[in-house]
Amino acid sequence: xxxxxxxxxxxxxxEMPTNDKHLKNFDIEKLPWxxxxxxxxxxxxxxxxTKQIKPHTRYFTTSDYNKGLKVYDIYGxxxxxxxxxxxxxxxxxxxxxxxxxxxxxxTNDAVLKLFSLLxxxxxxxxxxxxxxxxxxxxxxTDNRYGKFRSGIKDQTIIHLNxxxxxxxxxxxxxxxxxxxxxxxxxxxxxxxxxVMNPSTQTRYLVHIHGDxxxxxxxxxxxxxxxxx
Ligand SMILES: [Fe+2]
Numbered sequence: 001x002x003x004x005x006x007x008x009x010x011x012x013x014x015e016m017p018t019n020d021k022h023l024k025n026f027d028i029e030k031l032p033w034x035x036x037x038x039x040x041x042x043x044x045x046x047x048x049x050t051k052q053i054k055p056h057t058r059y060f061t062t063s064d065y066n067k068g069l070k071v072y073d074i075y076g077x078x079x080x081x082x083x084x085x086x087x088x089x090x091x092x093x094x095x096x097x098x099x100x101x102x103x104x105x106x107t108n109d110a111v112l113k114l115f116s117l118l119x120x121x122x123x124x125x126x127x128x129x130x131x132x133x134x135x136x137x138x139x140x141t142d143n144r145y146g147k148f149r150s151g152i153k154d155q156t157i158i159h160l161n162x163x164x165x166x167x168x169x170x171x172x173x174x175x176x177x178x179x180x181x182x183x184x185x186x187x188x189x190x191x192x193x194x195v196m197n198p199s200t201q202t203r204y205l206v207h208i209h210g211d212x213x214x215x216x217x218x219x220x221x222x223x224x225x226x227x228x
Contacts, residue, residue, distance in 0.1 A: 006196050010136045013194040014167050018174030026225045029151040032173035032191050036156070036183040037224040040117055040206075042110035043160040043181050047204050050128050050160075053105050068135020068197065073104035074111060074206075075126040083124070087144060093211050097122050114206065118156060118183060119216035124209045128160070131195065131203040139171070139194040144209075152185035152221075158206040163199035183208075185221070 022030050055070035077083035078100040086092040086099075101124065105111065115123065131137075144154060162178045169175050171192040177184050197203045212218070 005134065006136050006198055007138070010138060010194055010196050013139045013171075014169055014196070016171070018169075018172060020173070022173060026222065027151075028153060028221075029190070030187075031152050031185075032170045032187050033176050034152050034185040034221060034225060035177050035179075035228075036118070036185065036220060037227055038117065038183060038220065040114060040158050040181040040183065042113050043158075043204075045108070045110035046114065046128070046206070047160050049105070049108060049110060050130065050204060055130075056127075065138035065140065066136070068132030069137065070130045070132075072128040072130070073125075074128060075101065075103050075115060075123060077101050077124065093149065093213065096124060097211060114158075118208065118210075119214065119220060120208075120210035120212060121214035121217065122211045124211070126206065126208050129205045129207060131166075131197045131205075133163075133197060133200045133202065135195075135197045135203075137193075137195040139192050141190070141192045142188040144189060149209075149211075150189060152187045153212045154185075154187065154189050154209070156183045156185050156208040158183050158208075160204035160206060161201070163197060163201035163203055165199045166195075166197045166203050168195045169193060 022032055025031075050072050053072045056073050083096070083099060086096050103111065114126065142154070159178045159180050159182070162180055166178075167175065168178065170188070173191060176186065212221070
């Protein structure tokens with residue numbers, strides 16, 4: 001492994017004890033993650049597409065507590081400011097569903113297949129986070145949404161690659177599943193988490209946010225949990 005300058009506060013996070021007690025019950029609020037029983041088969045194509053998109057600045061890409069993080073928008077709201085405001089308050093799914101959304105990049109097969117992969121009632125945002133070699137995120141808890149989208153409802157991630165030595169861990173629960181192309185609903189609002197990439201490869205990770213409150217999505221979550 002190459003020598004890196006990842007801060008001790010980050011490397012120490014990955015040495016903390018973990019347990020699987022919150023993984024045993026189907027509790028949307030308490031589950032640290034839920035691996036969905038579905039697969040995305042266009043990971044390499046999406047990595048290639050990402051290399052051609054210009055990254056966007058977000059508050060978390062310029063923070064002193066993160067290094068080597070870039071964000072590439074795939075899909076999202078036309079009126080970002082209203083979306084942000086609504087996202088930070090409680091019970092606004094109905095209002096969020098009324099906003100206009102669209103693609104932010106050229107659409108190819110890999111993008112369209114990603115958009116229609118999961119049976120969300122409505123997709124709000126899709127973006128790809130990359131982490132450069134030597135990059136990291138300090139331990140932190142996300143504070144994105146209110147009660148209505150809490151727990152694992154907050155986001156689904158998909159690893160497009162998994163460099164050797166790359167770590168993404170949740171407090172208590174430990175290392176998250178990182179199977180390439182396998183969507184994982186992730187509870188980063190409840191669980192403190194940290195990420196580091198001491199490898200020599202860039203890490204590519206899809207993030208999807210949306211409204212999960214529909215029969216098909218709920219069924220997928222339940223089936224995925226009980227068929228493990
Ligand atoms: Fe986070």
